[in-house]
Each structure stands twice: as structure tokens, then as C-alpha cells.
Amino acid sequence: MEEHKRLYLREFLELTKVRVRDFIAAIAESETRLRSCYAETFDKLSKEEFVEMVLLDCSFLIMFFLKAFSPGIQSRYIDRIFNKPWMLDEISIDLCLLENQLPFFIVEDLFNLSKIQHHCEEYSMIKLTYAFLLAAWQSWVSEEILEKINLLKVEHFVDFLRICQQPAQEMQPKKLATITTPSVAELHRAGIKFKLGSSINPLLIKFDDNKGTLEIP
Incomplete structure (x- = not known):
């Protein structure tokens, strides 16, 4: 997966035209807040290693969603994930495991910084997440939840599902x-x-x- 993540990071940077140093600066600015979101302390990771980990995970997530739900996004490379349906299923399951959750605010911050929505105006990180969870969980995710979600603070994907399950x-x-x-x-x-x-x-x-x-x- 590390190979896939680096490939998706390359595609992400080519698509956004934003310098990698700008993404690094955005993550570094939120490093303390990000570390506090995890049960693990990541003491063994230096600041540079931690920022790299977050950038790889966020860019992979954003590109995975765009490739899955935005027809206008085309890959310039051979994508072995989307050529193998079983890999798509495994990744979809992994993304909903509690131990794999990324703080939603940093994914959204990098998505907005990337200005990708200029290429596909109908998409936001909330809408892409909704499309992913709807495909993966179906009846657990209702159509009217988007209006409610936009007014709430989403912590991560599992929290998104929790909000979907709250009584009306x-x-x-x-x-x-x-x-x-x-x-x-x-x-x-x-x-x-x-x-x-x-x-x-x-x-x-x-x-x-x-x-x-x-x-x-």
C-alpha cells in the first residue's frame, strides 16, 4: 500500500498544481491538534515523519474517492487498485475500521487547499465521503443526512456513520x-x-x- 500511496500522492500533486511544501506547511501547523486525535502517541515518529504519514494517507484517501466517484478524474498511470474489484472491497472495509480513522478536519483542509473542486465543482469532501459511505453501507446512510452533516462537526468516517444513525x-x-x-x-x-x-x-x-x-x- 505504501507504493500505492506514493503513486496517488504524485497524481494528487499533478492534479492540484499546489506545491507539496504548502501541504506540508498546512499539516505541520496542525501537528499538535492532529497528534491529540490519536490514542497512540507516535513518540517514535519525528515531526517530518509524522507530517509525511498524514500527507500520504490524506492524498491517498482524496484520490481514491475522486477516482471512485468523479468521472472527470482520469489516472495517467496503471491503477492496480481499480483494476481489481477485490482490492476495492478490501480498502472500503479498511477505511471504516476505527483504528484507521483520519481526523476529518485535516482531510477537508487539504482537499480545500488543493482547489480540486475547481475541476469538479459539485464535489466537496463531505459529499465524497457521503458517496463512499452510501456505496459501502447503503441503508445505514440516508439521503437527507447531507443537510444535517453540513451543520455538524464530523470527527472521522465512523463518526459520520454515528451521526447517520442518530434518531431524527x-x-x-x-x-x-x-x-x-x-x-x-x-x-x-x-x-x-x-x-x-x-x-x-x-x-x-x-x-x-x-x-x-x-x-x-
């Missing part, structure tokens, strides 16, 4: 008498009835106080 209406929190969650058997013995919900959102769970009914998708 915020439920008012109630003070809990206990922090121990009872089992289904205990709820049943207590008289709670269970009902199959119609929503495709697996987190949209409703409890009817009057009927004692727990509705779960």
Missing part, C-alpha cells in the same frame, strides 16, 4: 434510577412487552410508558 428527534434524557441494564428476560418478567419496529435505523428504540412496550427495529 432528540429524546429528552430522564434521570436513571440505576446504571445496570436489565436483561430481556428480566424486562419480560417485569411485564415489559416487545414490539418489532418498522425503522431501518437500528438505534431508533422507543419505549411507551403507558403501554409498557419496548419497540426495537
